Amino acid sequence: MDNSLLFSMKLSAQVAAVATIFVVIVGLSAAYLLARKNFPGKELLDILLTLPLVLPPTVTGYYLIVLFGRNGLLGRYLYAWTGWSIMFTWYAAVLASFVVALPLMVKAARAAIESVDKNLINASYTLGHSEWRTAVKVVFPLAGKGIIAGTILSFARAMGEFGATLMLAGNLPGRTNTMPLAIYSSAASGDWSEANTMALLFTLTCGLFLYAANRLAKRVI
């Protein structure tokens, strides 16, 4: 196996894993808020979090450039302070995967949290437990199936992320070319045998991941 393939494989897994960690933290918090709280702007938050599911990833990527690019709405301050921009780094690939995968986690976890019996939550409160402890001890375990499903879906989506990553992180060999981007490069440059190898290997890896995830999910639940 040549080095560039190995690099792309490792990068894809690394990007998807780190993105998924953030997806779980942010997605679970957002899902809890949307499921259990009423606040002004709730509808708007829901729409914002769902949009990346509907928009073409290139459009999501475009907005991320507008926000985080070197001259972006937020990115320019970061650049002014630190001289660093997220553009064309592997962090950008993580950011792109995170934003695109987040809606899957929010949708799955929100539905699961909403289906938790309100009486169980009230019972925990009357037994003296705080909202935080109730969420951790009662709500999340009972919503476990949905949360695990959301996590698996998010990781899978992050592994396959292409469009937004291309916009934000570029396709720099040895730096930001995840498997989907590397496969695209090979095919675009006519190197079909390499494209073939990579596509097969990637498909096999993703298939193995899903198999392992399903086995694990069955054991946990």
Added chain:
Amino acid sequence: MGLSVNIRKAVNGFKLDAQWAIGDELAVLFGYSGAGKSMTLQMIAGLLKPDEGAIHLNGRPVFNSAAAIDLPPQARSFGYVFQDLALFPPMTVRENIHYGARGLSKHERELRSRDMMERFMIAGLEKKYPREISGGQKQRVALARALIRRPDALLLDEPFSALDAPLRSEMRNFLKEIRREFPIPVVLVTHDLAEAAALADRLIILADGRVAQTGTASEVLNSPSSPEVELLVNTRDKLLHASIARRN
């Protein structure tokens, strides 16, 4: 010491406006479905906010709209047994009971839960999950969980409605027994007149969101203060007598 309730709340065209007070006794809130019984319990426990009024437990205000006091349920010290019992499905019997022992030391928690399980006749079920035990056992677990922290008052929302008749009367006796050990104000909600009559030190009749009459069970049953209460008590009485006659 005791519990005094003076609350008003309007929701979807229904208006609750109820005042009553009890000492360290077992009060039964009795009325038709939709009379505001469960809603009252939820407001006492802090799970639902009254529009206005005041609730005092042992002289301490847990809610007072005029003084902007509204303690969260965690700070009110009510034991609450829900109609569906609300045992946590992923937790074992032991874990469910321990979950109610917040703030106790590990040693104390272990000691009390073992003692309670013994006396509540659920010893040996420690490792079982709620779905693996009988209806009556679930009742006892829910009661143990609500009482292990030694709350200042106990609220029971139709706790025996899901049980069949023999078990229901067994649970009534059991409740009377544990009353001796926990001489705290108890509010039990029911629409079963036989249950109300069997258990109530004080009977509070709710109709259309108002207190229609309060008194001892025999006072209310023998001299209803209004045609409304009479209808409520008598209809139920006749049905009750009819069902007893049928059984014999």
